[in-house]
Amino acid sequence: MREVPVEIAAYCAGLFDGEGCVDIHYFVNRHGRSDKRRSMFRIFVSNTFRDVLVWLSEQFGGSIYEKLGKSQKLHWKPGYQWCLYGKDALTFLQMVAPYVRIKTEAVQIGILFGGTIKDRSQNEYLSENEKELRMSLCEELHRVNRRGVKEE
16 A cells, blocks of 8 residues: 555544454365465454545445344344455554554454465465464454453
8 A cells, every 4th residue: 555644544543443343264165275264354444424435445446345234123224334355354454553543452353363464375384383373363352342341
C-alpha cells in the first residue's frame, strides 16, 4: 500500500474501531491432496452505508460482500462487508495501529499473526514454532473477540 496521510489513517482507525473485526480461523482443506489444516487471516468492516466501503476498497483494495443472514429483519437496511486478506490485511492493521482505541489488542494480535505469513510460491513454509505461535494467537484473538463480559 502507498503512504497514507495521517487524517486518512486515523479515519480508517475510527471506522475499524466501531465497525471492524480481525478474524483468524482454521479450516481443513479437503479439495487438495491432503487434509491439512489451513488458516484464514482477514480483517473486515461492516456497514449499511455501502459508499464508505466502496471508498475503503478504492483506497486499499479488497472485496465488498452483501451480508445475508437468517436473522435479517425485513425492515432492516441491507448490510455489507469490506474484506482484506493476508498481507493486505497486515498492511492495513499496521497503518491503523497507532490510532485505534478500542480494538488495540485485536489489532496487535493480527499484526503478530500477519508477520508469520509466508510466500509458498517462493517455497517458504512455517516452522513448528510459527505454527504453535499461530495457534496461540488464534486462541487469544477468539478470547478477545468473545462477546459478553470479559474475564480478567
